[in-house]
Amino acid sequence: MNKRDILITLLASIPPLAGTTIVSVIISKKYGDLKETLKYLMIGLPITLATTYYLLLSVIPKYLEYIILIPVIMSLPLTYLLTRKTMSVSFSEDYIEIKLKIPINMTSYDPHELFNYAFNKALSRIRNPYYYYKLSSISNCSGLKVSYLNEDKLVIRRKCGDIDVRVLISSNKKIADMVIDISY
Numbered sequence: 001m002n003k004r005d006i007l008i009t010l011l012a013s014i015p016p017l018a019g020t021t022i023v024s025v026i027i028s029k030k031y032g033d034l035k036e037t038l039k040y041l042m043i044g045l046p047i048t049l050a051t052t053y054y055l056l057l058s059v060i061p062k063y064l065e066y067i068i069l070i071p072v073i074m075s076l077p078l079t080y081l082l083t084r085k086t087m088s089v090s091f092s093e094d095y096i097e098i099k100l101k102i103p104i105n106m107t108s109y110d111p112h113e114l115f116n117y118a119f120n121k122a123l124s125r126i127r128n129p130y131y132y133y134k135l136s137s138i139s140n141c142s143g144l145k146v147s148y149l150n151e152d153k154l155v156i157r158r159k160c161g162d163i164d165v166r167v168l169i170s171s172n173k174k175i176a177d178m179v180i181d182i183s184y
Contacts, residue, residue, distance in 0.1 A: 005030070005040060013044030016052040016069065020045050020075035028079055032103030032175070033121065037079050045071065086146065087125060098180040104169065111146045115156045118167045118176050134182055138163055 005027065008181045012026055013019035023044040027037045042116070048071045056067050088099045102118045126132050141160030147155055152171040157164070162183035 001039060006043060009040045009044045010047060013047040014051055016048070016055040017070050018084070019048030019051065021069045021078055023048075024133040025077050030174075031105055032081060036105075039092070041047075041075060041079060044132060045075070047166070075163055080131055094183060096131075096151075096182045096184075098131065100178045100180075102167075102176045104174055104176045111154070111156050114169060114176075115144055115158065115167055116153075118178055119165065122180070124180050135165075135180065138165060 008026060009023050012022045015022065023041055024037065027040045031037055047097060049068065052068055052071055056063070090097045090099075096137045100122045102121045104114070104118065108114065116139075119135075123132065123135055126135065137174075138158060138160045141158060141163075143158075145157045145159075146154065147157070149168075154169045154171075156167045156169070159165075164181040166181075167176050
């Protein structure tokens with residue numbers, strides 16, 4: 001967990017009723033991963049509940065039980081919607097193509113670390129057992145092939161038998177595009 005993001009979470013969670021919603025929006029846009037966002041949300045939730053409780057205890061004590069549930073109920077669906085990633089699967093006669101958008105929150109420039117980070121994030125999102133089984137064996141295959149499309153785009157590729165995985169990382173984006181081709 002990042003100290004700067006913890007501080008942002010603590011400050012953003014201070015407003016009553018809307019604190020966890022603000023935290024959800026800020027951290028979800030930065031990380032794009034539900035598990036990572038929930039860690040920060042759990043830090044901010046007690047602060048928002050405390051400020052909401054204090055405000056409502058002194059302002060509207062009659063509706064306290066109903067209004068105290070707003071930060072809890074609104075933050076979880078909003079976090080889920082903001083961290084849901086697009087994954088598209090297309091079929092042709094020769095192969096299955098899976099396209100994913102993976103948020104990259106790393107400071108490392110090592111291609112092996114970038115590929116492993118993006119690949120593990122993608123593997124955690126794939127629910128189909130066939131694809132998961134096929135892709136879990138790719139870590140034991142050949143080395144990476146790294147190429148540059150231009151000065152700010154890096155393509156990292158690993159081929160393993162009938163599976164081809166490409167990760168396109170742009171220097172100005174925080175999201176990597178991953179394309180997985182599985183031949184029949």
